[in-house]
Amino acid sequence: MAHPATVIDGEEIARIVDAHSALEGPLLPMLHALQEAFGHVPAQAHAPICDALNITRAELHGVITFYHDFREKPAGRHVLKICRAEACQSVGGAAVADALLAKLGLEWHGTTSDGAVTIEPVYCLGMCACGPAAMVDDRVVGRVDAAKLEKLLAEVGA
Amino acid sequence: MKVYVPMDSAAKALGAEDVVDALRAAAPEAEIVRTGSRGMIWLEPLVEVELDGVRLGFGPAEPSDVPGILDGSSAKALGPVEDLDWMKRQTRLTFARVGVIDPLSLSDYQAHGGLTGLRRALAMTGQEIVDEVKASGLRGRGGAGFPTGIKWQTVHDADAPQKYIVCNADEGDSATFADRMLMEGDPFTLIEGMAIAGIGVGATKGYVYLRSEYPDAIAVLSRAVEIARAEGLLGGDVLGSGRAFNMEIRKGAGAYVCGEETSLLNSLEGKRGVVRSKPPLPALEGFLGRPTVVNNVISLATVPVIFEKGAQFYADFGLGRSRGTVTLQIAGNVAQGGLFETAFGISLGEVVNDLGGGTASGRPVKAVQVGGPLGAYMPVSKFDTPLGYEEFDTAGGLIGHAGLTVFDDTTDMLGMARFAMEFCAVESCGKCTPCRIGAVRGVETIDRIAQGDADALPLLTDLCETMKDGSLCALGGFTPFPVMSALTHFPDDFARLKEAAE
Ligand SMILES: Cc1cc2nc3c(=O)[nH]c(=O)nc-3n(C[C@H](O)[C@H](O)[C@H](O)COP(=O)(O)O)c2cc1C
Ligand code: SF4
Numbered sequence A: 001m002a003h004p005a006t007v008i009d010g011e012e013i014a015r016i017v018d019a020h021s022a023l024e025g026p027l028l029p030m031l032h033a034l035q036e037a038f039g040h041v042p043a044q045a046h047a048p049i050c051d052a053l054n055i056t057r058a059e060l061h062g063v064i065t066f067y068h069d070f071r072e073k074p075a076g077r078h079v080l081k082i083c084r085a086e087a088c089q090s091v092g093g094a095a096v097a098d099a100l101l102a103k104l105g106l107e108w109h110g111t112t113s114d115g116a117v118t119i120e121p122v123y124c125l126g127m128c129a130c131g132p133a134a135m136v137d138d139r140v141v142g143r144v145d146a147a148k149l150e151k152l153l154a155e156v157g158a
Numbered sequence B: 001m002k003v004y005v006p007m008d009s010a011a012k013a014l015g016a017e018d019v020v021d022a023l024r025a026a027a028p029e030a031e032i033v034r035t036g037s038r039g040m041i042w043l044e045p046l047v048e049v050e051l052d053g054v055r056l057g058f059g060p061a062e063p064s065d066v067p068g069i070l071d072g073s074s075a076k077a078l079g080p081v082e083d084l085d086w087m088k089r090q091t092r093l094t095f096a097r098v099g100v101i102d103p104l105s106l107s108d109y110q111a112h113g114g115l116t117g118l119r120r121a122l123a124m125t126g127q128e129i130v131d132e133v134k135a136s137g138l139r140g141r142g143g144a145g146f147p148t149g150i151k152w153q154t155v156h157d158a159d160a161p162q163k164y165i166v167c168n169a170d171e172g173d174s175a176t177f178a179d180r181m182l183m184e185g186d187p188f189t190l191i192e193g194m195a196i197a198g199i200g201v202g203a204t205k206g207y208v209y210l211r212s213e214y215p216d217a218i219a220v221l222s223r224a225v226e227i228a229r230a231e232g233l234l235g236g237d238v239l240g241s242g243r244a245f246n247m248e249i250r251k252g253a254g255a256y257v258c259g260e261e262t263s264l265l266n267s268l269e270g271k272r273g274v275v276r277s278k279p280p281l282p283a284l285e286g287f288l289g290r291p292t293v294v295n296n297v298i299s300l301a302t303v304p305v306i307f308e309k310g311a312q313f314y315a316d317f318g319l320g321r322s323r324g325t326v327t328l329q330i331a332g333n334v335a336q337g338g339l340f341e342t343a344f345g346i347s348l349g350e351v352v353n354d355l356g357g358g359t360a361s362g363r364p365v366k367a368v369q370v371g372g373p374l375g376a377y378m379p380v381s382k383f384d385t386p387l388g389y390e391e392f393d394t395a396g397g398l399i400g401h402a403g404l405t406v407f408d409d410t411t412d413m414l415g416m417a418r419f420a421m422e423f424c425a426v427e428s429c430g431k432c433t434p435c436r437i438g439a440v441r442g443v444e445t446i447d448r449i450a451q452g453d454a455d456a457l458p459l460l461t462d463l464c465e466t467m468k469d470g471s472l473c474a475l476g477g478f479t480p481f482p483v484m485s486a487l488t489h490f491p492d493d494f495a496r497l498k499e500a501a502e
């Protein structure tokens, strides 16, 4: 994932907003594209979005905060999602997640102090017959245990 | 030499890419075909080597198994995949091609019966198409089991300049992965089903609302849509018929409630995914206020086989008012988990013990949650319940999207009840108080029970009644199913701590 998040380029924002304005129901695709480009939905994008779609800032804020996916601040360089849902619980997922959080000294949604990785809960990754499941950026991993998670974190430099 | 390796994300999650790398290194001349998964997740990555037209299975494969797989000496040899008990016992209609063909080869697709249904539909009137779906007895596979043909009729009859087909690919329920496997393993089937729906009801535009947690499915289906456009399966002139149908994929944003159809439509429109009150029905005022068919992936992906083989062929499978096949997803603490498509009517116990082989841990089964996070926990005493919409309703449960999660005897059912409330609180859209606030109170009440406060038990029962009666949608309305079934069938788990405290 490694986002180029540091510089928020107004022209890039304008380009993304413009590229999506003509869609039916343009807002979610627009927010996803902004987040893909910047690692979060930058505050600088709010005014251009509201202008393009003729919605209020309150409406936009309502939408951004409704969905778990959208961030108002950048995450760590990598995101590790661990499934908390029932099928993964049935094979010990909760203990694996708790142990990892304890080891890193983080709560859910927390980011390691070096900014390498953010740990997030997710409710099902469709890996329910090979849980506990986790996802590092866009890569899904099945039957995770402490050792496998450690290896994954090492791979992404955390 | 032809070797098949799944690119299904479950196979990848269990190391398929490493196996492919090892195969490429050891046999650079071999033709490696990527497929969907056969559904035997406990055997993934399942490598198949074709010999004299027969596909021989090896699994679960690791890179170190590759030399033995290539010379046939591997201890992981399973014999012809089609002869495996799991495969022979299925009736694979919706999933006929999944795991067999290259998901992105339209010629493979057609060689295995693909597009036959659409070609037949293109020669029919809209009403004839709707009638065929009605005659098949197909009911929505997304959870509610509403007759698909009746929904289509409403949209067909609605008079509007623009109608839509919206595919619900939000698949948020734990223990469900049929939608994902279908989209990754045979995406043209979904596209064909949506095209038939569009032609049938007079909708020229379709959307797939696909959850963001499924990057592989998004990639495969997106590519399939591009291919379908390039090959004239989608566009202004579907297969040269002069009729138009096109579609787009939209990514969800991590909200479970957006699987509820009206919340999904709001989300698709770019709003908060708050549930709408019905009426108006989405069939009349759906996406952008226009008539819209909202159907689950499996419902739509079952349409092509109904048109290929005929409605009666499909309706001849099943039990009572549950016609055709159900795509069971066997998950959780189970020895043999995966996807198993069979006629309705198989019993819960047969699924868990016989197909699933009992728990993965080897311990006794304690409970099976059927139908995802809003489904009931079924105790072993209910294992004779046949899989059918009405039959499960009578047994105090629901089939939902047909996912089953097996739990062994170490499971703390109070903990599972607490989780159901917690999940409802996290995912509530916020519109109704009994759901938004009730779920938070539910967690607190269960915590009091855990601390030995017996007075909290009737409170929990009351709260569940209030949530059931006062919730607009099944998130708040059905969360009482897992909670109350846990309490009713496993009272010891709710009393144990009380005694300890006394
Ligand atoms: C909270 C909630 C979540 C739901 N999630 C899904 C889902 O992920 N996929 C789905 O197809 N239906 C889901 N449904 C059911 C839909 O509202 C709707 O009934 C379904 O999409 C209709 O399609 P079908 O008739 O083909 O099943 C959900 C319902 C509720 C109340
Ligand atoms: S029951 Fe819950 S999720 Fe459903 S509409 Fe009411 S508040 Fe929203």
Ligand code: FES
Pocket: A083, A084, A085, A086, A087, A088, A089, A123, A124, A125, A126, A127, A128, A131, A132, A133, B173, B174, B175, B176
């Ligand atoms: S419950 Fe964890 S992947 Fe489905």
